Amino acid sequence: MHARQFPHLAEVDLSKKREHIKAQINEAYQTVSHHKVRKVDHKNVLLIGRTRTGKSTIKKVLVDPTTVADEMKLAAQTRTATIESYIIDDNATVLNIIDTPGLFERGSSEINWQDNKAILKTIETCIAREITKFHLVCFCASFESGVHEEDVKAMKLLIDFLGPDLTNNACLIVTRCESKNEKQRADLKHEIENDTMFKPLAGYFKKGILFSGTLDHDSWNNATDNLYYQFETVVSYREKLIDLLTNNVEPFNVTESNITAYRLAIEEQEKSGTAKSGKCNIA
Numbered sequence: 001m002h003a004r005q006f007p008h009l010a011e012v013d014l015s016k017k018r019e020h021i022k023a024q025i026n027e028a029y030q031t032v033s034h035h036k037v038r039k040v041d042h043k044n045v046l047l048i049g050r051t052r053t054g055k056s057t058i059k060k061v062l063v064d065p066t067t068v069a070d071e072m073k074l075a076a077q078t079r080t081a082t083i084e085s086y087i088i089d090d091n092a093t094v095l096n097i098i099d100t101p102g103l104f105e106r107g108s109s110e111i112n113w114q115d116n117k118a119i120l121k122t123i124e125t126c127i128a129r130e131i132t133k134f135h136l137v138c139f140c141a142s143f144e145s146g147v148h149e150e151d152v153k154a155m156k157l158l159i160d161f162l163g164p165d166l167t168n169n170a171c172l173i174v175t176r177c178e179s180k181n182e183k184q185r186a187d188l189k190h191e192i193e194n195d196t197m198f199k200p201l202a203g204y205f206k207k208g209i210l211f212s213g214t215l216d217h218d219s220w221n222n223a224t225d226n227l228y229y230q231f232e233t234v235v236s237y238r239e240k241l242i243d244l245l246t247n248n249v250e251p252f253n254v255t256e257s258n259i260t261a262y263r264l265a266i267e268e269q270e271k272s273g274t275a276k277s278g279k280c281n282i283a
Contacts, residue, residue: 098126123259127254168206169252171209192209
């Protein structure tokens with residue numbers, strides 16, 4: 001019997017040989033190759049919030065949920081916009097996290113337009129780095145200090161001039177909630193969603209309201225047993241945030257017209273004297 005007479009049998013033999021060779025090659029690759037390369041998915045995440053709301057801590061906890069909070073300082077930790085990349089190993093996702101400078105520092109008569117300028121500067125820095133899409137925009141607020149009027153104004157100005165589609169990628173992260181139980185979190189959500197000042201913006205966070213925290217500095221110093229509960233809670237928050245960050249979501253595109261409108265609004269705000277009065281003219 002010749003292969004020429006039964007060509008399909010020859011092909012079967014070749015197929016088995018190819019499978020055998022492939023298995024040997026794969027085994028050798030796993031053994032001798034020191035470098036593994038795979039395609040990754042990039043997600044761009046923008047963190048915005050008042051100073052000392054724990055934006056930088058969110059990044060630390062993503063890397064290590066056993067992180068202990070730093071002792072509270074009066075000055076903001078983030079002075080300029082930073083762009084740092086983190087990889088989630090189990091699903092090959094790279095997070096490019098853009099951290100804005102701490103906003104709403106007290107003692108400045110130019111507080112409103114300067115803060116909006118800081119956000120604009122951050123977005124312009126992203127564009128210079130060819131980051132023109134945001135998969136998630138996280139507005140951060142501390143449980144301890146609550147959501148202030150300045151927070152609401154900055155959020156509204158940003159959304160108004162970057163466009164309503166931004167809301168599809170926006171979420172609120174309430175930080176310093178490591179010791180809060182489920183009922184306290186539910187009560188806080190209800191309070192936020194029904195607060196007279198905040199209620200008009202509650203619907204803007206279409207990606208939801210999340211919580212974050214870290215091991216408390218004082219609890220750590222005193223070696224209190226509630227650190228175990230804090231850790232469990234922090235890990236739970238972290239998992240939910242990572243799930244959101246890695247979801248297949250259509251990114252928000254920042255266009256030049258968006259930036260121009262936002263820049264003009266800030267310039268108008270500056271000229272109108274809102275800095276002197278401490279008020280922000282947003283309808």
